[in-house]
Amino acid sequence: MLNKLALLIALVLSSIFVWAGSAPDPIINQAKVLYNQRKPxxxxxxxxxxxxxxxxxxxxAEELRRPFFAMPxxxxxxxxxxAAQGNIYSMYRLAFSNNGTCKALQTCPKGSKSASEWNxxxxxxxxxxxxxxxxxxxxxxxxxxxxxxxxEQAADAGGPESQWLLANRYREGQGVFFIPSNRKKEEERLLKLAAANGLAIAQTEYAGLLADRGEHSVGEAWYLAAVKxxxxxxxSGYAYMLEKGGFYTIPKDLSKRTRSIPLSRSSTPPGHYATKQEKA
Structure with missing residues (x-):
C-alpha cells in the first residue's frame, strides 16, 4: 500500500467518502482542501x-498516524x-493496524473490535x-x-484511480497475457482512460509515456491538463520548465516562475513513468 501514498491515490487521492450531511459545511470543506493540497x-x-x-x-487519523512507526x-x-459511519478506508486501516512494528514495541492501540473483526x-x-x-x-x-x-473489476467499472493503479500493476509484471505485446497495449489503454477520466497523476504519467516516444505535442496537452x-x-515540473525550459513548448519565462508551490509529502509519485530526459 501497502504503500501509503499509493493507498491514498488509489483509494486515496480522490473523493474517498461522501458525507451524508444536508449541505457542505465550510469548515469541513476548508479542512479537506488543505489536506488534499498537502498543507498542514x-x-x-x-x-x-x-x-x-x-x-x-x-x-x-491519517495525519495523526503519519509521523509514527506505529498507530497512536x-x-x-x-x-x-x-468506520462506524461506514467508511471502508478507515475499516481497512483498523483491519491492518496491528502490524509487526506495534507488536514489537507493544504499542498496538486498543479499540472496540480486534483487527480480525474489523477485517x-x-x-x-x-x-x-x-x-x-x-x-x-x-x-x-x-x-x-x-x-x-x-x-480489474474496479477498472472496468470506471474508477480512474483503479485504472491508473492497474496500468502500473501490469507494468510491474502482474496479470497474465498470452500475447506479450498485449500487456503494453492494455497498460497504455488503462493509463489513457484514467487520464481522460480526469486523474491528474495519470495525466502526467501518460504525458511522460507520450514524450518518451517523441509525441511531445500530444503529451504536452495532457501535462497541462494536470497543471490546470x-x-x-x-x-512543480511546470515551474521548473518556466525557469529552465524543457522538452515541451512551454516558453521559458522567469517572470512566471512559481515560488510558492508547497513541498509534497513524497518526492516521486508511485509508478511514475520516467521520460528519456529524466533518465539521462
Whole structure:
C-alpha cells in the first residue's frame, strides 16, 4: 500500500467518502482542501472531524498516524468513529493496524473490535457494495485480498484511480497475457482512460509515456491538463520548465516562475513513468 501514498491515490487521492450531511459545511470543506493540497491541516481537520464528517475523521487519523512507526491511540479512535459511519478506508486501516512494528514495541492501540473483526466487517461491507457496482469497494477488496481480479473489476467499472493503479500493476509484471505485446497495449489503454477520466497523476504519467516516444505535442496537452488541476507534481515540473525550459513548448519565462508551490509529502509519485530526459 501497502504503500501509503499509493493507498491514498488509489483509494486515496480522490473523493474517498461522501458525507451524508444536508449541505457542505465550510469548515469541513476548508479542512479537506488543505489536506488534499498537502498543507498542514491538523487543526482544521480536528474541527471538521468533531462535526462528525467521516471523511474528515479519516483524514485526521491519517495525519495523526503519519509521523509514527506505529498507530497512536488518538488516530485509532478517529478511524473507529469514521468506520462506524461506514467508511471502508478507515475499516481497512483498523483491519491492518496491528502490524509487526506495534507488536514489537507493544504499542498496538486498543479499540472496540480486534483487527480480525474489523477485517471481517470490511470484507462484508466492501463485497456487498462491490456487488452493487461500487468501484471504490472493488478497489478496497483488492487491497484487502491482494486478488488482482478486484482491481480489474474496479477498472472496468470506471474508477480512474483503479485504472491508473492497474496500468502500473501490469507494468510491474502482474496479470497474465498470452500475447506479450498485449500487456503494453492494455497498460497504455488503462493509463489513457484514467487520464481522460480526469486523474491528474495519470495525466502526467501518460504525458511522460507520450514524450518518451517523441509525441511531445500530444503529451504536452495532457501535462497541462494536470497543471490546470493544480496537481503538485505537474505544478512543480511546470515551474521548473518556466525557469529552465524543457522538452515541451512551454516558453521559458522567469517572470512566471512559481515560488510558492508547497513541498509534497513524497518526492516521486508511485509508478511514475520516467521520460528519456529524466533518465539521462
Amino acid at each position: 491541516a491538523t487543526l482544521q481537520l480536528r474541527e471538521a472531524a468533531g462535526l462528525g464528517d467521516p471523511e474528515a475523521q479519516f483524514y485526521l 491511540q488518538e488516530a485509532y479512535m478517529w478511524y473507529e468513529k469514521s 471481517t466487517l470490511l470484507l462484508q461491507t466492501a463485497e456487498n457494495r462491490a456487488a452493487q457496482g461500487d468501484s471504490e469497494a472493488m478497489s478496497i477488496m483488492y487491497f484487502a485480498t491482494k486478488e488482482l481480479k478486484w482491481l 488541476q493544480s496537481d503538485i507534481y505537474a505544478l
